[in-house]
Amino acid sequence: MSEPAKEKEAVPAATPANVVPAGAAAAPAAAAGTVAPKPAPKAAAKPLPTPVFNERHGKLILNSRYWPTELWKSPWSLPSYRKGALVLFGLIAGILLTGAAVGELSRWADKLYALIAAFVAARHWPAVTTDAVWDLIKILIVLHVVLINGLWAIWWERKISAHIQSRVGPTYAGGWHGWAQTLLDGVKLLLKEDITPTAADKWVHALAPAIVVAPVIIAFAPVTFGKQLAAANLDMGVLYIFAFAGISVIGVIMAGWASGNKYSLLGGLRASAQLVSYELPRGFSIVPVLMFAGSLNLSTIADAQAGYWHGLPRWFIFYPVIGPLAFVIFLIASVAETNRTPFDIPEAESELVSGFHTEYSGMKWSIFFLAEYGYVLLASFLLATFFLGGGASPFAFDHVIPSWIWMLGKAMLMMFTFLWIRWTFPRLRADQLMDFNWKFLLPWSFANIAFAGLFLLFR
Amino acid sequence: MNKGAMAPDQEQDTPLKSDSMFINLGPQHPSTHGVLRVGLTIDGEMITKAVPDVGYLHRGTSKLAEVRGYHHCVVLTDRWDYVSAMPNNLVFCLAAERLMGLNVPPRGDVLRVLMCELNRIASHLLFFGTYGIDIGAFTPFLYAFREREMILDLFEMVSGARLTYNYIRLGGVMVDVTDEWVAKCREFIEYFKPRLDEYDTLLTYNPIFMARTEKVGLIPPQTAVNWGLSGPNLRGSGVNYDVRKADPYCGYEQYDFEIPLGKTGSCWDRYFCRVSEMRQSVRIVLQALDKLAPGPVMAPGVAKVPKPQPGEAYAHVEGARGDLGIFLVSDGQASPYRMHVKAPSFMNLAILQELLVGNKVSDVIAILGSTDIVLGEVDR
Numbered sequence: 001m002s003e004p005a006k007e008k009e010a011v012p013a014a015t016p017a018n019v020v021p022a023g024a025a026a027a028p029a030a031a032a033g034t035v036a037p038k039p040a041p042k043a044a045a046k047p048l049p050t051p052v053f054n055e056r057h058g059k060l061i062l063n064s065r066y067w068p069t070e071l072w073k074s075p076w077s078l079p080s081y082r083k084g085a086l087v088l089f090g091l092i093a094g095i096l097l098t099g100a101a102v103g104e105l106s107r108w109a110d111k112l113y114a115l116i117a118a119f120v121a122a123r124h125w126p127a128v129t130t131d132a133v134w135d136l137i138k139i140l141i142v143l144h145v146v147l148i149n150g151l152w153a154i155w156w157e158r159k160i161s162a163h164i165q166s167r168v169g170p171t172y173a174g175g176w177h178g179w180a181q182t183l184l185d186g187v188k189l190l191l192k193e194d195i196t197p198t199a200a201d202k203w204v205h206a207l208a209p210a211i212v213v214a215p216v217i218i219a220f221a222p223v224t225f226g227k228q229l230a231a232a233n234l235d236m237g238v239l240y241i242f243a244f245a246g247i248s249v250i251g252v253i254m255a256g257w258a259s260g261n262k263y264s265l266l267g268g269l270r271a272s273a274q275l276v277s278y279e280l281p282r283g284f285s286i287v288p289v290l291m292f293a294g295s296l297n298l299s300t301i302a303d304a305q306a307g308y309w310h311g312l313p314r315w316f317i318f319y320p321v322i323g324p325l326a327f328v329i330f331l332i333a334s335v336a337e338t339n340r341t342p343f344d345i346p347e348a349e350s351e352l353v354s355g356f357h358t359e360y361s362g363m364k365w366s367i368f369f370l371a372e373y374g375y376v377l378l379a380s381f382l383l384a385t386f387f388l389g390g391g392a393s394p395f396a397f398d399h400v401i402p403s404w405i406w407m408l409g410k411a412m413l414m415m416f417t418f419l420w421i422r423w424t425f426p427r428l429r430a431d432q433l434m435d436f437n438w439k440f441l442l443p444w445s446f447a448n449i450a451f452a453g454l455f456l457l458f459r
Numbered sequence: 460m461n462k463g464a465m466a467p468d469q470e471q472d473t474p475l476k477s478d479s480m481f482i483n484l485g486p487q488h489p490s491t492h493g494v495l496r497v498g499l500t501i502d503g504e505m506i507t508k509a510v511p512d513v514g515y516l517h518r519g520t521s522k523l524a525e526v527r528g529y530h531h532c533v534v535l536t537d538r539w540d541y542v543s544a545m546p547n548n549l550v551f552c553l554a555a556e557r558l559m560g561l562n563v564p565p566r567g568d569v570l571r572v573l574m575c576e577l578n579r580i581a582s583h584l585l586f587f588g589t590y591g592i593d594i595g596a597f598t599p600f601l602y603a604f605r606e607r608e609m610i611l612d613l614f615e616m617v618s619g620a621r622l623t624y625n626y627i628r629l630g631g632v633m634v635d636v637t638d639e640w641v642a643k644c645r646e647f648i649e650y651f652k653p654r655l656d657e658y659d660t661l662l663t664y665n666p667i668f669m670a671r672t673e674k675v676g677l678i679p680p681q682t683a684v685n686w687g688l689s690g691p692n693l694r695g696s697g698v699n700y701d702v703r704k705a706d707p708y709c710g711y712e713q714y715d716f717e718i719p720l721g722k723t724g725s726c727w728d729r730y731f732c733r734v735s736e737m738r739q740s741v742r743i744v745l746q747a748l749d750k751l752a753p754g755p756v757m758a759p760g761v762a763k764v765p766k767p768q769p770g771e772a773y774a775h776v777e778g779a780r781g782d783l784g785i786f787l788v789s790d791g792q793a794s795p796y797r798m799h800v801k802a803p804s805f806m807n808l809a810i811l812q813e814l815l816v817g818n819k820v821s822d823v824i825a826i827l828g829s830t831d832i833v834l835g836e837v838d839r
Contacts, residue, residue: 165597165600165601262482423598427671
């Protein structure tokens with residue numbers, strides 16, 4: 001920008017010459033837009049300066065605002081771009097090195113358990129104290145997996161969606177790529193007024209978020225985070241997860257009904273229809289996996305995928321036809337279960353103005369989101385466990401990187417898929433969504449069970 | 460309990476309780492594209508009655524024009540269809556120039572065409588983006604706005620404003636463009652052409668998008684004509700009417716372009732008409748840039764306070780939303796005796812009461828978005 005004094009002089013002077021040119025000859029002169037010659041200080045009659053209106057704006061646009069054409073010419077020529085790529089590479093290498101240095105987490109857990117046991121024995125406390133303390137630690141870890149995941153996933157979603165949409169996303173809070181954005185958002189939401197509408201049913205309205213979020217935390221108990229790394233090693237782990245994940249829909253219906261808002265009611269009705277329907281293909285799609293593994297235990301399912309066929313890992317997704325089909329059905333049904341974009345009709349922003357959580361504010365509202373991202377993480381871990389070999393390494397030669405790093409990596413890859421889908425697709429209509437479920441996903445998941453049976457029969 | 464959500468059932472004849480529900484779509488709703496209120500009576504998710512209610516953005520520009528000079532009225536026109544203000548400027552100037560007998564120099568005409576077509580692209584980009592949001596795809600919106608920003612930058616360079624340009628004036632245009640602007644405009648067009656193909660892969664032929672819009676909101680050609688639709692809404696039904704071809708102004712007859720037509724009159728056809736029109740506008744812009752011969756841009760001798768002879772004049776242009784007309788009556792005074800605006804958005808809005816009935820709530824948004832109304836123009 002030029003100095004303010006010059007601007008002040010140029011703009012009002014330019015206006016009359018531009019707006020009403022006296023004759024035909026005046027216009028090209030105005031258009032030429034040459035820089036105003038500085039009027040001589042001693043001149044008695046101030047000459048009218050040449051208009052600089054266009055020139056000024058031309059400079060503004062050329063020098064201070066970038067068009068994508070300028071930015072995209074060669075991103076690698078920008079030092080910031082190269083630096084960013086380097087930082088990303090360094091981060092990944094750092095995580096892998098940390099993993100290699102730490103080793104299997106279950107080893108450390110055993111040591112910690114032995115330490116607690118020794119401590120309890122030294123104090124002559126009853127032996128049950130060890131297990132009580134150990135369970136408490138596990139509960140806290142599972143609880144914090146969901147809570148920290150909320151912080152991480154929302155920040156990540158904002159960054160991913162921003163870059164998909166050619167924006168940059170949060171950059172200010174916290175300094176480095178806006179890492180503290182969700183944290184500060186959480187503080188803001190805590191401080192916000194908690195509004196209960198007059199038309200709402202007070203108790204049901206307050207209870208609904210709790211009923212939505214509690215099952216997702218409970219459902220994390222049997223999830224394996226690596227080799228022999230689960231809060232509870234349940235033999236009926238898969239059933240347990242599906243049973244608890246199904247409870248959340250009650251909270252959604254309660255939220256929609258109790259808000260006393262017609263849009264919320266419609267959202268709640270849609271949610272009940274959708275979530276109950278998509279439970280079916282979601283459950284049936286993993287039956288082939290269970291048939292191959294012969295167990296409902298998540299660790300056993302992951303272990304059943306160990307080993308390699310000539311370098312190709314023996315993951316279920318690589319089983320011909322059956323694996324990819326089951327994977328796709330489970331992925332689609334999981335996206336529908338989490339109310340995310342192609343299937344977000346219960347909270348359709350443009351139709352129902354956020355649907356069942358229209359009337360929620362502050363922390364109650366954010367708890368719905370905590371639950372949503374909890375389910376995304378749960379689905380990511382389940383996808384990694386069922387189809388991507390759990391903690392198994394994709395490379396036969398790799399014996400260094402521990403299983404929990406691979407598990408986390410695969411889960412994050414799946415989570416990225418969730419975010420990617422959300423920011424790419426339009427939304428289905430309620431009846432199309434039902435058609436898709438009952439006429440496509442469910443028949444194919446049944447067919448897939450038949451395929452798996454034939455495969456096992458003739459193997 | 461739950462007083463607001465549902466009225467108590469009056470009839471107990473059937474074992475299943477069933478009652479219709481009245482919901483207000485707007486005026487505060489993210490998908491009404493302004494302050495439109497539609498009173499919807501729904502049975503489950505099915506619309507049984509729809510009553511569009513307008514007037515929330517009424518500013519009385521027709522009346523205001525009666526106490527303002529002709530030059531000042533151009534400022535008012537910017538505020539009708541604020542998404543594409545250039546054709547608004549143009550239509551008023553055409554009518555007033557007819558009253559005053561002014562002849563615009565050739566370069567002025569070319570600049571008018573250039574700006575109107577750029578503005579049509581900007582307006583259709585806004586439609587493209589917001590329609591994506593209506594259907595649930597958020598990403599196309601930001602892509603469209605990235606390109607729209609560049610057009611607004613071009614307008615800012617030439618007129619100083621990004622929304623209400625007031626660039627087309629009585630007798631020509633406000634100011635000539637610079638060579639630098641022309642280069643920048645060409646750069647934009649070169650950048651923009653491949654983006655149109657990108658939009659097609661992203662949204663136009665997306666199976667979910669097509670399923671949502673292809674068989675929804677069908678307007679047969681006769682119905683479209685009966686309701687007085689114009690612009691892409693009319694052409695989406697296959698009726699070939701475009702003011703630029705039917706009644707050329709500003710030398711549109713010298714340009715080589717086609718009028719894209721739809722087949723069935725569905726939401727997708729209306730959408731596709733607009734996307735195809737952007738391609739045609741790109742062609743017109745390139746031709747206009749080639750036509751720019753040196754010369755004056757403003758007719759000589761435009762009075763500062765014009766007082767045209769008593770009489771009346773009608774002019775219409777093909778705005779981004781349809782056939783935008785203006786009727787001016789002069790009684791020889793410094794301000795118009797009467798200014799009437801024939802606003803395409805208002806006409807296009809009226810068909811909603813017939814079109815929405817029998818559709819689902821989700822389709823209401825799809826249909827409403829596909830008519831591409833601007834409430835500033837509906838209420839004026």
